[in-house]
Amino acid sequence: MKTYDAIVIGSGMTGGWAAKELTEHGLETLVLEAGPMITPADYVEHVPPWEKPFRGLGDRKKQLERQPIQKECYACDEWSGKFFVDDIDNPYTQEEGKPFLWLRGRHVAGRSIMWGRQVYRWSDLDFEANLRDGIAVDWPIRYADIAPWYDHVEDFIGISGEKLGLSQLPDGKFLKPMDLNCGEVMMRDVIARHWGGERVLTIGRCAVLTENHNGRAACHYCGYCERGCITLSYFNSINATLPAAQQTGKMTLRPDSVVHSLIYDKKRSRISGVRVIDCVTQHALEFQGKVVFLCASALESARILLNSATPEFANGLANSSGEVGHNVMDHIMGGGASGRIDAPADRNTVGRRPNGIYVPRFRNLTGGPKSKFLRGYGFQGGAGRDGWWRGTDLPGFGAGWKKQIEAPGDWHMGFGGFGECLPRHENHLEIDHTKTDKWGIPVIKISVAYSDNERELMEDSSIAAAEMLAAAGARDISVGTDFSPPGKAIHEMGTARMGRDPKTSVLNAHNQSWDIPNLFITDGACMTSSACQNPSITYMALTARAANYAVDAMKRNEL
Amino acid sequence: MKRRSLVVAAAGAMAALPLLPPDLQAFTRAIRARMGSGLRTLDPHQHATVTTVADLIIPATDTPPASAGNVAGFIDVVLSDWYADDDRAAFLSGLADLDAQAHTAFGKDFVDGPPAQQTALLQGLDDETSRWNASPRKARGPEPFFHRMKWLTVYGYYSSEPGLVKDQRFVMIPGHYVPCAPADSSATGDF
Numbered sequence: 001m002k003t004y005d006a007i008v009i010g011s012g013m014t015g016g017w018a019a020k021e022l023t024e025h026g027l028e029t030l031v032l033e034a035g036p037m038i039t040p041a042d043y044v045e046h047v048p049p050w051e052k053p054f055r056g057l058g059d060r061k062k063q064l065e066r067q068p069i070q071k072e073c074y075a076c077d078e079w080s081g082k083f084f085v086d087d088i089d090n091p092y093t094q095e096e097g098k099p100f101l102w103l104r105g106r107h108v109a110g111r112s113i114m115w116g117r118q119v120y121r122w123s124d125l126d127f128e129a130n131l132r133d134g135i136a137v138d139w140p141i142r143y144a145d146i147a148p149w150y151d152h153v154e155d156f157i158g159i160s161g162e163k164l165g166l167s168q169l170p171d172g173k174f175l176k177p178m179d180l181n182c183g184e185v186m187m188r189d190v191i192a193r194h195w196g197g198e199r200v201l202t203i204g205r206c207a208v209l210t211e212n213h214n215g216r217a218a219c220h221y222c223g224y225c226e227r228g229c230i231t232l233s234y235f236n237s238i239n240a241t242l243p244a245a246q247q248t249g250k251m252t253l254r255p256d257s258v259v260h261s262l263i264y265d266k267k268r269s270r271i272s273g274v275r276v277i278d279c280v281t282q283h284a285l286e287f288q289g290k291v292v293f294l295c296a297s298a299l300e301s302a303r304i305l306l307n308s309a310t311p312e313f314a315n316g317l318a319n320s321s322g323e324v325g326h327n328v329m330d331h332i333m334g335g336g337a338s339g340r341i342d343a344p345a346d347r348n349t350v351g352r353r354p355n356g357i358y359v360p361r362f363r364n365l366t367g368g369p370k371s372k373f374l375r376g377y378g379f380q381g382g383a384g385r386d387g388w389w390r391g392t393d394l395p396g397f398g399a400g401w402k403k404q405i406e407a408p409g410d411w412h413m414g415f416g417g418f419g420e421c422l423p424r425h426e427n428h429l430e431i432d433h434t435k436t437d438k439w440g441i442p443v444i445k446i447s448v449a450y451s452d453n454e455r456e457l458m459e460d461s462s463i464a465a466a467e468m469l470a471a472a473g474a475r476d477i478s479v480g481t482d483f484s485p486p487g488k489a490i491h492e493m494g495t496a497r498m499g500r501d502p503k504t505s506v507l508n509a510h511n512q513s514w515d516i517p518n519l520f521i522t523d524g525a526c527m528t529s530s531a532c533q534n535p536s537i538t539y540m541a542l543t544a545r546a547a548n549y550a551v552d553a554m555k556r557n558e559l
Numbered sequence: 560m561k562r563r564s565l566v567v568a569a570a571g572a573m574a575a576l577p578l579l580p581p582d583l584q585a586f587t588r589a590i591r592a593r594m595g596s597g598l599r600t601l602d603p604h605q606h607a608t609v610t611t612v613a614d615l616i617i618p619a620t621d622t623p624p625a626s627a628g629n630v631a632g633f634i635d636v637v638l639s640d641w642y643a644d645d646d647r648a649a650f651l652s653g654l655a656d657l658d659a660q661a662h663t664a665f666g667k668d669f670v671d672g673p674p675a676q677q678t679a680l681l682q683g684l685d686d687e688t689s690r691w692n693a694s695p696r697k698a699r700g701p702e703p704f705f706h707r708m709k710w711l712t713v714y715g716y717y718s719s720e721p722g723l724v725k726d727q728r729f730v731m732i733p734g735h736y737v738p739c740a741p742a743d744s745s746a747t748g749d750f
Binding site: 046049057060061178180181185220221344347348384387388392398402405 | 615616617618620622628633636637640641678681685686688689692709710713714715717718719720722723726727731732733734735736737738739740741742743744745746747748749750
């Protein structure tokens with residue numbers, strides 16, 4: 001049997017990066033993807049609603065039957081529903097009274113197809129947070145360790161954004177920023193006047209190209225990125241990283257390959273390979289590799305480790321610390337506020353900008369005042385005018401009423417809070433031995449709930465957003481009080497955390513298993529805390545960093 | 560589902576057409592007409608009623624009317640495959656009630672009434688809908704028929720090519736983003 005230099009499990013946000021970096025360093029790499037192949041021919045972003053059977057309402061009955069959980073994601077609609085898993089084939093269980101939304105796709109490129117594309121660097125405010133607060137364990141790295149890898153990732157994928165010079169949100173290597181619209185410019189100026197630099201409104205930093213970049217075209221502003229992009233203008237792994245890996249001639253991409261477990265060689269204390277179920281033939285297969293990168297997504301990677309238990313690792317592979325599957329975090333949402341603003345009535349936007357605004361964290365900054373809660377939140381949102389949909393509840397009908405709707409309606413501004421979630425050991429998943437998925441693999445049982453700290457910072461976000469709207473003279477301000485259940489932000493992370501001590505963490509400073517040196521975990525599982533920024537860029541930077549470390553370690557015969 | 564199996568059974572019975580009693584023959588003709596039009600829930604009269612109401616809500620102006628966007632066809636799809644059974648029943652009974660009100664008001668089915676009287680009848684229903692919209696959510700009675708009808712008409716029209724492109728100036732691939740354009744410029748449409 002062929003022994004690959006490397007096996008990468010997962011082809012999404014991080015698997016694509018592992019594949020690119022490892023193959024570019026000459027490693028023969030097998031990329032295993034649980035779901036089917038997709039290519040840009042599967043993209044549907046330019047299919048208008050009138051060509052869909054339900055004109056965009058979605059196949060409600062089929063969704064209720066097959067995607068009762070996935071439909072909770074805004075992107076799981078009549079176009080992109082095919083990029084989300086079938087909940088019946090891919091079940092999980094939840095602890096009574098602790099709802100958790102596990103929203104995901106299984107296909108080549110994974111969630112990098114439907115992701116929200118927001119990209120924010122972390123700073124030492126985040127990497128030092130656990131140490132400073134005496135919470136969980138300290139990150140084994142600091143901003144200086146990851147900064148060059150943020151550069152590396154940004155150079156390749158292309159990030160548009162505005163430099164601000166803020167210490168809590170380091171600037172990156174940006175393409176030209178997208179524009180704020182008139183409503184957002186008004187809000188930005190009001191915030192600058194009232195909060196003089198303490199709070200700042202900027203255009204979102206996003207992985208959507210504003211200029212041609214690395215063979216990919218600038219955005220054409222159709223606005224439906226989560227349905228794919230035929231011009232490759234936003235980053236996903238089939239638009240960028242997997243083609244780069246393909247180009248080396250060193251990658252073997254194997255779709256329809258559900259990983260059952262990892263094979264542990266106790267004589268060498270190494271992973272020797274991977275057990276796979278081919279979901280087309282249903283055959284059980286094995287693949288051998290010298291190094292394994294687990295990039296299957298935070299919960300799935302933990303599931304694979306727990307399902308790979310051996311006599312040496314009775315509680316799950318690489319789990320001598322007992323932390324595998326624990327410390328699950330997401331970002332809490334649902335706080336914030338929106339209202340009607342007095343932006344110019346004779347102005348509107350042309351084109352659909354696939355990006356919003358960002359208000360970087362302003363609570364509990366270094367040297368600043370302390371809130372009653374730990375950590376903080378950022379705002380995403382934007383301004384826009386009401387459209388035709390207001391006709392459903394606008395009194396009247398007939399020609400005059402139709403003319404009213406033809407013109408744009410009121411300007412509205414909305415701020416949605418994304419709050420940091422603290423790592424807590426009790427927020428965990430375990431194998432549910434009473435249930436298996438379509439391929440006979442035991443599923444996970446998830447037990448995660450937010451605590452007072454998350455709720456308090458979300459409440460504060462609602463008040464802070466309402467203050468900003470009030471300062472702008474907004475009317476009909478409505479405040480968010482319905483906070484999201486864990487999982488809803490689709491930023492789940494923390495199930496195999498990095499740390500400084502093998503007794504309390506799963507991975508070292510290079511995403512390498514303390515227990516098994518040829519195992520690297522670089523998806524969201526590795527996260528030691530959650531910060532409040534969207535996490536994908538940090539996962540990608542850590543993956544690239546770990547892959548380069550692994551290549552060097554292999555050269556030194558350390559793996 | 561009952562309704563669907565009735566359609567299938569009736570279609571199968573067409574081969575034996577000459578043996579059917581006259582009233583069942585009429586029924587089968589109606590089924591056949593419905594199948595020919597591609598409609599699966601609305602019968603021709605209901606379809607005509609929905610089309611008439613939708614075009615009163617969104618008439619032809621300098622942009623196309625609701626019927627240009629096949630709003631009634633869209634509503635048939637929603638009734639057949641999207642609505643829950645009780646929502647479908649509520650909509651169809653609302654349609655029947657509209658005819659009952661038309662008979663009271665002008666002694667004819669709604670579709671056969673003079674436009675001014677049709678409009679007057681709908682005005683009453685729209686007022687009722689506005690009162691329902693304005694009432695506190697918890698204190699609301701069941702959703703008025705006209706609220707459903709108006710919602711489906713608005714959604715169906717503005718998701719159609721005539722509504723979205725001609726009325727709303729929707730462009731699938733704008734090619735650029737203008738953050739503060741004059742409000743009457745082209746390509747402002749959104750979906």
